[in-house]
Amino acid sequence: MSEIRYDLAVIGSGIVGLTSAFYIKKGNPDLKIVVIDKQHTFAQGQTGRSAAAFRDLFSSDTNYNLAASSIDFYSHIQKELGYDIGMRYxxxxxxxxxxxxxxxxxxxxxKKTRTRTLGRDELENNGNIKLVPDRDVSEIMGLKEIVGGFIGLNCGIIEPDLLSKYYYEELIHMGVEFMFNTPVESISLEPFDKLDFPGEPFLWQKKTIGSLKTPRGDIVADTYVVATDVWSSELLDxxxxxxxxxPKKRQVFQVSGEEIEKMLFSSRFSESEIFPFTVLPSNSVYMRPAPREKSFWVGVADDIGRDFSFQDDPMAERRYYDYNIIQVIQSYIPAFSNSRVTGMWAGYYSYNTIDMNPYVFQTLNLIVATGTSGSGILKGDSVGRTVAALYNQEEYVNLTNNRKIKTSDLGVSERNVDRERFVL
Ligand SMILES: Cc1cc2nc3c(=O)[nH]c(=O)nc-3n(C[C@H](O)[C@H](O)[C@H](O)COP(=O)(O)OP(=O)(O)OC[C@H]3O[C@@H](n4cnc5c(N)ncnc54)[C@H](O)[C@@H]3O)c2cc1C
Incomplete structure (x- = not known):
């Protein structure tokens, strides 16, 4: 195979690549679009490794709008379209x-969304939370007494494979082509008007992205979208x-046990009767209910001490769970004392370390969408809408329920977002 021509080539079939292709194709049905991924199918990158919780609890208004709009749309997929994406509030x-x-x-x-404060009594009566950790652990580990709680109700869990499958099937239906097992080895920067001299493009030549180099041959398009998340710098540097x-490494440990199962399905904190996604007071250790697996997924947003190195396929560190996490969790949640780790995996956040909002910007004929900072599933639909607005040169991104953001807000040169204070 030598050269294939498209109107648009999207690199990456995670949630961001899928939603980007979806909204661009929806607005421009005649375009010939290809989505390329090095993996054998969609959602095998960070999307498939995610803890896949959703929340609209964000301090940045932009992040809030991106999240609230995506949650609305996912709810529409689940409730009105009847397509099960495993969404549970x-x-x-x-x-x-x-x-x-x-x-x-x-x-x-x-003030922005549905929430509820939880008093000591309500937490205590639930029976699963120990408000006052034992004195020896509290002294050694600095664990403090829980005095109350706060719950976001427009929040919950979703299945990222099912969510991605929805967009994938819609894209197939709309005639978008997928090229799996196709690593993009490099992006070729070329002169707009070729002179056919060695060494082009020269400093003074107008430049364009000419093609994508792959083992299947060159893929040529008028416009390219880079939706490769943590792999973006590999292609763009x-x-x-x-x-x-x-890149910031994140790990998830699946924890099971009889007590855990009981606790999982007997909660009165929210309408779902499933124990909520819970953030403990120490070091942002979290527990994500996983009813499908009758377990909790435990993770932590460790920061200082966790380096920025990157491996294509990272391993979860069992010792990290045994020496850092379990002590914290069982001090507050006794059901974890008789539990076992039944699975684990790791991935990376594409971490925007400055303001923790996503980036969607254009350079030449290339659009980059990255920086989802650990919340790309729950904002995925809105990031795709932003990519489409940029592609269509629209000033505003139309989100659900008449919400709007300026397309340039997520860009670089006219960026206009508040720093996010809530990254987990
Ligand atoms: C442990 C963990 C927990 C998380 N928890 C949550 C959560 O609770 N809620 C939430 O909303 N988000 C969460 N996230 C973040 C979320 O998973 C990401 O923000 C989101 O998946 C990013 O989607 P994406 O499409 O940008 O990236 P990806 O899903 O990584 O997609 C990028 C795609 O690009 C492909 N690719 C890369 N390089 C190339 C190349 N050279 N050629 C061809 N293809 C290429 C990859 O194969 C991949 O399929 C979590 C992430 C991790 C790691």
Missing amino acids: TGYMFLLTEGNEKLPVLEELS PIGIDCHIR
Whole structure:
């Protein structure tokens, strides 16, 4: 195979590549679009490794709008279109200690969305939460007493494989082509008007992205979308385009047990009767209910001490769970004392370390969408809408329920977002 020509080539079939192709094709049905991925099928990158919780609890208004709109649309897929994406409104609960720095932010959030504060009694009566950790652990580990809680109700869990499958099937139906098992080895920067001299493009020549080099041959398109998340710098650094992200390793441990199963399905904190996604007061250790697996997925947003190195296929570190996480979790949640790790995996956040909002910007005929900073599933639909608005040169991104953001807000040169104070 030598050269194939398209109107648009999207690199990456994670949630961002799928939603980008979806909204561009919806608005431009005649375009010939290809989605390329090095994996054998869609959603095998960070999308498939995600903890896949959703929340609209964000301090940045932009992040809030991106999240709230995506949640609305996912709810529409599940409820009105009847397509099961495993969406459950379990709630997103923060357990708080005296003077917790999250409290003022959470109080602000309660003005934007559905939330509820939880008193000591309600937490205690639930029977699964130990408000006062044993004195020896509290002294050694600095664990404090829980004095209350806060729950976001427009929050919960979703199945990223099913969500991705929805967009994938829609794209197939609309005639979008997929090229799997196709690694893009490089992006070729070329002169707009070729002179056929060696060494082109010269400094003074107008430049364009000419093609994508792959083992199947060159793929040529008028416009390219790079939706490769943490892999973006691998493709963009060689052509001098900065994607403004760092990779941050994140791990998930699946934990099961009889007590855990009981706790999982007997909760009165939210309408779903499933124990909420819960953030413990110490070091952002979290528990994500996984009813499909009758377990909890436990993770942590560790920061200082967790380096920015990157491996294509990282391993979860069992020792990290045994020496860092379990002590914290069983001090507050006794059901974890008789539990076992039944699975584990790891991935990366494409971390925008400055303001923790996504990036969607254009350089030449190339659009880059990255920097989802650990919440790309729950904002995926809106990021796709933003890519489409940029492709269509629209000033505003139309989100659901008449929400709008300026397309340039997520860009680089006219970026206009607040720094996010809530990254997990
Ligand atoms: C442990 C963990 C927990 C998380 N928890 C949550 C959560 O609870 N909620 C939430 O909303 N988000 C969460 N996230 C973040 C979320 O998973 C990401 O933000 C989201 O999946 C990013 O989607 P994406 O499409 O940009 O990237 P990806 O899904 O990684 O897609 C990029 C695609 O590009 C392909 N690709 C890369 N390089 C090339 C190349 N050279 N040629 C061809 N193809 C290429 C990859 O194969 C991949 O399929 C979590 C992430 C991790 C790691």
